[in-house]
Amino acid sequence: MSQSTVFNNFPVKFSPVTWADNLLYKITLSLMAMILWMLPLTAAQAESGRHMGFMPGMDNGLPHIGLYAYTMSHARVANPPDLLGGPIRVGLVKKNTSTRWTLPGPRFVDPAVFGTPAHPVGWEQAPFPLIGMQPSWLRSENGKYTFVDHATPFSDWMTVGVGSVKMNLVDATAIDGARTKDKVDFDASFKSPDGKFTYRVVVKKALPHGMGYPFFGGVVTNHLLHGATGIGTRLMPTEFTYAGFWGTGKIYRNGKLVNDGQIVHMMIGELVRGDKQDLQFDGGVDPHGVTMHLMVPPYKITPHGPELAPVKTGYAPFAAIKKLMMAKMKMLKQSKNMTPSQKKAMKKRMMEVKELMARTKESMVQAMMEGDKFFGQPFMHVMFGMRRSDLRISH
Numbered sequence: 338m339s340q341s342t343v344f345n346n347f348p349v350k351f352s353p354v355t356w357a358d359n360l361l362y363k364i365t366l367s368l369m370a371m372i373l374w375m376l377p378l379t380a381a382q383a384e385s386g387r388h389m390g391f392m393p394g395m396d397n398g399l400p401h402i403g404l405y406a407y408t409m410s411h412a413r414v415a416n417p418p419d420l421l422g423g424p425i426r427v428g429l430v431k432k433n434t435s436t437r438w439t440l441p442g443p444r445f446v447d448p449a450v451f452g453t454p455a456h457p458v459g460w461e462q463a464p465f466p467l468i469g470m471q472p473s474w475l476r477s478e479n480g481k482y483t484f485v486d487h488a489t490p491f492s493d494w495m496t497v498g499v500g501s502v503k504m505n506l507v508d509a510t511a512i513d514g515a516r517t518k519d520k521v522d523f524d525a526s527f528k529s530p531d532g533k534f535t536y537r538v539v540v541k542k543a544l545p546h547g548m549g550y551p552f553f554g555g556v557v558t559n560h561l562l563h564g565a566t567g568i569g570t571r572l573m574p575t576e577f578t579y580a581g582f583w584g585t586g587k588i589y590r591n592g593k594l595v596n597d598g599q600i601v602h603m604m605i606g607e608l609v610r611g612d613k614q615d616l617q618f619d620g621g622v623d624p625h626g627v628t629m630h631l632m633v634p635p636y637k638i639t640p641h642g643p644e645l646a647p648v649k650t651g652y653a654p655f656a657a658i659k660k661l662m663m664a665k666m667k668m669l670k671q672s673k674n675m676t677p678s679q680k681k682a683m684k685k686r687m688m689e690v691k692e693l694m695a696r697t698k699e700s701m702v703q704a705m706m707e708g709d710k711f712f713g714q715p716f717m718h719v720m721f722g723m724r725r726s727d728l729r730i731s732h
């Protein structure tokens with residue numbers, strides 16, 4: 338895949354961002370390591386962040402729409418205010434609960450969040466898929482967006498497993514600042530889809546502020562996130578969140594520490610997947626269901642700010658992806674509820690997705706050949722089955 342392939346075909350007149358394009362291209366080569374979920378900085382780094390180039394768009398003449406200015410100014414606040422009504426403590430213990438491991442794959446584009454090629458919205462300029470999406474990253478057909486032109490951690494492809502989680506969170510600080518009273522104590526374990534690896538994710542530190550969007554002191558309770566909010570990636574649908582955090586932690590693989598200082602995000606919110614695990618658009622979010630998602634993006638926090646650090650999962654996802662795609666194709670062939678033209682359209686879309694995944698695999702192979710870049714699926718996105726009543730709340 339060439340850089341021009343990535344950045345051609347701008348549906349609206351967006352000036353190309355040379356620095357950012359280069360960065361994004363490099364990240365693409367290390368597979369889905371472009372999953373820059375969030376970019377927190379220390380207070381001093383937040384100030385210098387303007388010169389770090391993490392937020393493309395600084396030099397292309399376009400404004401930073403959305404929550405960027407709000408977040409950057411709040412990152413410097415020495416004593417951010419407390420939560421109204423005092424701290425909320427949230428505890429959860431789930432042993433051997435069901436898990437869903439998300440495989441890299443396509444994400445279909447919700448017009449409620451991204452508009453249309455003629456009227457794009459949700460285009461906050463940030464590395465993919467931190468917040469918004471540059472229109473050039475979205476495929477379109479007949480005047481409508483179809484799916485993201487890169488493999489994402491927000492596919493409909495999941496494998497079922499078992500995992501355990503325990504956590505104690507304190508939401509005390511209301512607003513982003515240079516420090517926080519929020520606390521995170523999180524420990525989750527689960528297996529790779531092929532059963533070869535047992536992972537453990539341990540988080541003890543809340544990140545006091547975000548960069549492109551707020552972290553609310555690291556722990557957030559009772560808030561809308563994702564989708565239309567611009568808080569977190571827009572590729573997840575808008576969902577009410579009972580409790581969530583952004584922190585840094587340690588990742589263990591079969592007992593061995595493989596990533597340290599890694600950014601970790603967890604969220605307990607509304608059910609965002611349908612009967613077939615398909616990630617919904619905003620109109621399909623179920624307020625009566627609850628799920629927990631754990632996201633470990635390929636980034637760690639260093640004294641100099643965030644740095645690319647693919648999660649060393651050791652797990653290659655492509656055999657599982659192939660199996661799921663073949664099963665879907667078989668289902669399509671056997672389906673009696675679709676008209677021939679619907680089937681034809683669906684088959685065409687599946688062929689496009691197949692081509693996208695072949696391209697992704699090719700990028701992975703190239704990254705492997707280039708050496709010390711690729712350690713398996715570079716992110717973790719895992720759902721944990723739970724009920725709202727599993728949460729222990731105290732004030």
Ligand SMILES: [Cu+2]
Binds near residue numbers: 562
């Ligand atoms: Cu989330």
